């Protein structure tokens with residue numbers, strides 16, 4: 001069984017590594033649209049895919065993954081917005097978990113927008 | 124929604140938007156009583172009786188001053204289509220309790236689905252809000268209270284990946300217990 005002692009060990013490790021991720025002002029943000037329509041269209045597995053891919057690539061200090069509300073484009077859900085400080089916000093539409101590794105690698109790591117997944121490519 | 128856990132995620136976000144500092148999610152299941160009840164409670168801004176009425180039945184009102192949300196009506200429908208019941212109790216300045224009760228054996232029952240994933244994501248996305256999650260079956264019950272975790276964590280954020288992994292495993296192990304060791 002998971003114990004609080006284990007949680008204490010995690011705490012001590014996080015403190016030792018100065019895990020100040022949440023205060024990192026340069027962190028990129030992945031915002032997954034999680035209004036009713038987004039959730040119904042499959043936003044939850046997309047959010048999990050981002051979280052896993054970012055952890056796998058050791059980017060957890062540089063990228064935060066979070067939910068956002070209604071983006072106002074139901075027909076394109078699941079919608080994901082990516083904000084990198086100093087760069088233009090990019091909106092990906094009809095995102096599926098299979099698309100996530102490429103978005104992380106191309107966009108978040110190499111700063112190359114995956115244009116064919118963006119709203120511009122679909123409209 | 125394919126899973127009730129998705130309705131829960133949707134409705135719990137209403138609590139987040141209502142500026143709640145504490146959100147409770149209580150799931151109680153009983154095969155003996157052929158019932159599943161989900162209650163989502165918050166200490167957010169609350170609603171007037173008139174607002175509650177509009178939110179529950181957005182098409183009933185002729186007023187068009189606000190855009191129609193579907194989160195609450197879908198949750199209500201999911202319960203009522205099983206022969207169950209739905210209720211919102213709210214008080215301005217105090218908070219809101221949304222309760223959906225299901226007849227488990229109904230052919231129109233939606234599976235609960237991955238409720239633990241919903242809880243984990245709510246914590247991950249709202250690390251400054253406290254969540255209490257309880258789940259009970261005929262075999263037992265357990266609780267996760269982020270206020271207790273916070274005491275241990277001494278300022279380390281709840282959305283630290285290792286902390287979230289601990290939470291996910293805690294939920295999984297305890298869920299297996301109350302489902303009698305078998306997969307749900």
Ligand SMILES: Nc1ncnc2c1ncn2[C@@H]1O[C@H](COP(=O)(O)OP(=O)(O)O)[C@@H](O)[C@H]1O
Nearest residue numbers: 137138141167169170178192193194195196219
């Ligand atoms: N727990 C709550 N506390 C305060 N207001 C709420 C709560 N739940 C719902 N509401 C109000 O009811 C509205 C409708 O909710 P909902 O049906 O989920 O649609 P949406 O979230 O898309 O607006 C919300 O926008 C909010 O104003």
Ligand code: FES
Nearest residue numbers: 037070072073074
């Ligand atoms: S309700 Fe669909 S994007 Fe807002």
Ligand SMILES: [Mg+2]
Nearest residue numbers: 133134137194
């Ligand atoms: Mg809602």
